Amino acid sequence: MKKKLSALLLGTSLVMGLAACGGGDKDESKNTDxxxxxxxxxxxxxxxxxxxxxxxxxxxxxxxxxxxxxTKVGSKYSKDEILDILKNGKSGGMPAGLVTGDDAETMASWLAAKK
Known part of the structure; x- marks a missing residue:
């Protein structure tokens, strides 16, 4: 039973990890004032x-x-530090290059405001 549960958890983690790497379609969200x-x-x-x-x-x-x-990552890291983590990853599991270019800038600004 433990082997089946372990296999299920490993498989689920793998699927979730691969889902995090997916995407890439750029859909510009715009609104009109x-x-x-x-x-x-x-x-x-x-x-x-x-x-x-x-x-x-x-x-x-x-x-x-x-x-x-x-939820409060902006109180721990600056925008530049967050951008560096997004671009280069961080030891312990954060992969490099998951968010790139303008998206990385947008994310860094948004996350830096989370205090």
């Missing part, structure tokens, strides 16, 4: 990126699962 101009809603973009790339390890509520709690 009363003046008729279009602006990117950075918070909505960051939440969408988080849901696609990060939630499988850090939990849908950011309170941690396999990865650490991120």
């Amino acid at each position: 009363n003046g008729g101009t279009t602006k990117t809603t950075e918070t909505a973009d960051a939440q969408k990126i988080y849901d696609q790339k990060c939630s499988s390890c850090h939990g849908g509520d950011m309170k941690g699962a396999m990865g650490p709690n991120l």
Whole structure:
């Protein structure tokens, strides 16, 4: 019984890990203000990126699962430190390059505001 449970947990972890690496479709979330101009809603973009790339390890509520709690990560790390972690990973399980380019900048700003 323990072998079956272990195999199930390992398989589930593998699937969740691979799901975190998926995505990559860039869907620009835009809204229009009363003046008729279009602006990117950075918070909505960051939440969408988080849901696609990060939630499988850090939990849908950011309170941690396999990865650490991120609800107050901005009080521990600066935007630049968070960006460095997103780009280069961190020993202990955070893979490098999971979020890149403009998405990494958006995520770093959003996470740095979590205090």
